[in-house]
Amino acid sequence: MPEAVLFDLDGVLVESAPVVEASWSRWAGERGVDWAALRPVLHGRPGRELVSEFAPDLDVEAEVATITAYEMAEEGSLRAIPGARECMDAAPRWAIATSGGRELALGRLRAVGHPVPDVLVSADDITQGKPHPEPYLKAAAALGVVPEACLVIEDAPAGIAAGKAAGMRVVAVTTSHGAEELAAADAVYASMADVRREEL
Structure with a gap:
């Protein structure tokens, strides 16, 4: 875990x-x-x-x-990814590292009824975005957790590269890219429910 x-x-x-x-x-x-x-x-x-x-x-x-x-x-067209909330609830500690701006991120979380974490690293908080590791390193530091003890959950090649460059275990879900495009991840899952079952 x-x-x-x-x-x-x-x-x-x-x-x-x-x-x-x-x-x-x-x-x-x-x-x-x-x-x-x-x-x-x-x-x-x-x-x-x-x-x-x-x-x-x-x-x-x-x-x-x-x-x-x-x-x-x-x-109003946004939807929560099935199984996402269960992963959030199962995580011992968690943060979000997004390539979007803070205002956009907060709006999306509220729109689908997800909680807002204490640590949310957005494009407004960094100087170099994914695939650079800065977003994930900053999130880990804010939580006080060493990179090697973090699990990154991603859906895009740039994010996978960022997590791997940060020295973290990275798993991916095939929500926006096919499995072949996500092959650099440590594991690839078809759904967040699968991530919950296998990783958390």
Whole structure:
């Protein structure tokens, strides 16, 4: 049993992929950004980094604010991932490390009725996002748990890379990517219920 569980948010605790993709697709269309190139790398990376990469001539903060507004307008479409709450309840200690902003993360947790953890590391709290290990290292430090005693639960390749680089055990769920794309994880599960049964 791990001493602490570090959850990604989108695709692990909250089913937000349709909202995220619709919002970013809308933005890409409005700004002339290549959606076909953006979509495969969308999940698990901070919005600021994506805007900087795909629309370097635009005002990053203004564009992220626009996309966030699009996403927040669709909060009613969000759903809790089945089995997620049971994993949260079973974890001895837990935190969230998300590539989204704090306001967006809090809105999503409230929208689906999940509790807000004492430790929530968002894109607003870091200088380097996933796949860099900073988000997970910061969450572990805030909990006072060494990285080796943490379990990371992810759904995206960038998050898996971040957890592994932090020296943590990483398991993945196939909510937004196929198992073959998540092969770098220590274990891959079809559902959060499977994670609860096998890891917690």
